[in-house]
Amino acid sequence: MHIRTRFAPSPTGFIHLGNLRSALYPWAFARHNKGAFILRIEDTDLERSSQEAVDVIIESMAWLGLDLDEGPIYQMQRIDRYREVIKQMLEAGLAYPCYMSEEELNRLRDVQMVNKEKPRYNGLWRPEEGKALPPIPQGILPVIRFKNPIGGSVTWDDAVKGQIEISNDELDDLVIARPDGTPTYNFCVVVDDLDMKITHVIRGDDHVNNTPRQINIMKALGGITPIYAHLPTVLNDAGEKMSKRNGAMSVRDYQKAGFLPEAILNYLARLGWSHGDAEVFTKEQFIQWFDLESLGRSPAQHNPEKLLWLNHQYIQHSDAIRLAELTKPFAHELGIDTENGPDFVQVVGLMKDRANTLIEIAEATKLFYLPAPNHLPEKIAENIPEAIVPALKDLIKILGNTEATKEAYSAAFKQILTQYQIKMPALAMPVRYALFASTQTPAIDSVLVVLGKDEAIKRLSKVVS
Numbered sequence: 001m002h003i004r005t006r007f008a009p010s011p012t013g014f015i016h017l018g019n020l021r022s023a024l025y026p027w028a029f030a031r032h033n034k035g036a037f038i039l040r041i042e043d044t045d046l047e048r049s050s051q052e053a054v055d056v057i058i059e060s061m062a063w064l065g066l067d068l069d070e071g072p073i074y075q076m077q078r079i080d081r082y083r084e085v086i087k088q089m090l091e092a093g094l095a096y097p098c099y100m101s102e103e104e105l106n107r108l109r110d111v112q113m114v115n116k117e118k119p120r121y122n123g124l125w126r127p128e129e130g131k132a133l134p135p136i137p138q139g140i141l142p143v144i145r146f147k148n149p150i151g152g153s154v155t156w157d158d159a160v161k162g163q164i165e166i167s168n169d170e171l172d173d174l175v176i177a178r179p180d181g182t183p184t185y186n187f188c189v190v191v192d193d194l195d196m197k198i199t200h201v202i203r204g205d206d207h208v209n210n211t212p213r214q215i216n217i218m219k220a221l222g223g224i225t226p227i228y229a230h231l232p233t234v235l236n237d238a239g240e241k242m243s244k245r246n247g248a249m250s251v252r253d254y255q256k257a258g259f260l261p262e263a264i265l266n267y268l269a270r271l272g273w274s275h276g277d278a279e280v281f282t283k284e285q286f287i288q289w290f291d292l293e294s295l296g297r298s299p300a301q302h303n304p305e306k307l308l309w310l311n312h313q314y315i316q317h318s319d320a321i322r323l324a325e326l327t328k329p330f331a332h333e334l335g336i337d338t339e340n341g342p343d344f345v346q347v348v349g350l351m352k353d354r355a356n357t358l359i360e361i362a363e364a365t366k367l368f369y370l371p372a373p374n375h376l377p378e379k380i381a382e383n384i385p386e387a388i389v390p391a392l393k394d395l396i397k398i399l400g401n402t403e404a405t406k407e408a409y410s411a412a413f414k415q416i417l418t419q420y421q422i423k424m425p426a427l428a429m430p431v432r433y434a435l436f437a438s439t440q441t442p443a444i445d446s447v448l449v450v451l452g453k454d455e456a457i458k459r460l461s462k463v464v465s
């Protein structure tokens with residue numbers, strides 16, 4: 001079987017991180033099986049759909065590396081196809097026009113509610129053998145309803161939820177076209193899933209209730225029903241359904257907050273799927289391991305700390321050249337002139353190990369791009385004890401003649417330590433202070449490499465002269 005999956009978002013507003021999981025899993029399933037992954041934009045709700053939301057979806061998927069084999073396919077461009085299928089269904093007796101007005105429908109509902117019955121369409125206009133239909137009213141445009149099977153049930157073996165059976169008596173005759181002829185949501189999904197030969201529908205479990213209706217229409221059209229996998233919701237860290245209202249962030253927000261795409265992808269992958277106890281894995285491993293059997297059955301919970309931790313892991317192991325490229329825009333935003341001063345790649349390489357985000361790296365690089373500090377005399381007295389000044393003066397001399405390498409700087413420091421019989425902090429802290437007016441820096445020999453010997457000597461000389 002040639003596996004074909006799809007992500008079918010409705011571009012009707014905010015798409016949070018959790019929503020993208022419905023793109024990630026079908027993408028991974030298609031890649032694992034060397035199948036095809038399709039993006040279908042369900043934009044028939046004209047009032048709520050926007051091009052901006054479409055752009056955000058496409059951009060977020062591209063950033064995460066969820067590449068497409070087909071699409072984006074816009075439902076609005078397939079309206080003729082839906083109309084064609086509706087026409088065929090009317091001709092084949094699979095659907096029928098229903099002239100019941102809104103008011104009549106509401107009245108019917110009210111009566112059903114009073115009688116404690118489930119509100120549903122009563123089949124008044126449904127043609128049956130030997131049944132006389134009411135006279136067609138003047139001036140009313142009908143909706144088109146699907147002739148749902150009567151009796152029996154719809155059953156499917158959900159890849160996440162197991163066997164689900166819904167009695168057909170629970171389902172009334174679904175409206176598939178509105179009075180103006182526009183097709184309705186559930187109907188378009190069916191036509192598309194059939195036309196696009198989708199083999200596996202992997203989507204949020206908020207669609208479980210649509211599935212029996214969709215299966216019935218598919219069967220009526222003679223189609224083969226796909227395998228369904230309904231993913232449990234993603235909860236936020238407070239255990240509520242993730243939504244913009246309670247602070248959920250979009251993929252773009254995470255990008256702006258200095259997260260790496262591979263960290264987000266890894267994080268999302270684990271939000272409802274697992275492979276043993278693997279926590280950090282590459283995209284290739286994810287594709288290799290992904291299966292529907294290992295999808296979680298209970299809601300996944302968003303864990304911002306874990307995401308931060310993963311981002312840290314990826315930053316630590318990332319190549320400094322790439323990280324520097326990615327960090328530059330953040331540094332520029334902080335007013336750092338990365339072109340003027342030490343080599344930015346080296347600085348990033350030095351600072352990345354302690355950072356959780358690219359913003360934190362950018363913040364840390366500041367140290368090397370600020371002008372040489374203006375030390376206050378009383379601060380100098382506090383941070384550079386009189387007793388250490390001779391050692392600093394000797395250090396300056398040795399540095400002047402030493403090679404500009406980390407090893408050579410380290411040897412110079414050791415020479416002074418032996419000469420003066422002192423411990424590393426006694427020397428390194430005053431040096432740090434002299435260089436940056438701060439005692440928080442990475443290893444001093446590495447710092448010297450990045451700052452440069454001449455600049456270091458200049459700064460040191462200022463405080464001991």
Ligand code: GLU
Pocket residue numbers: 007008009010042189202203204207
């Ligand atoms: N358009 C639907 C949504 O955004 C998804 C439909 C589907 O996956 O079948 O929730």
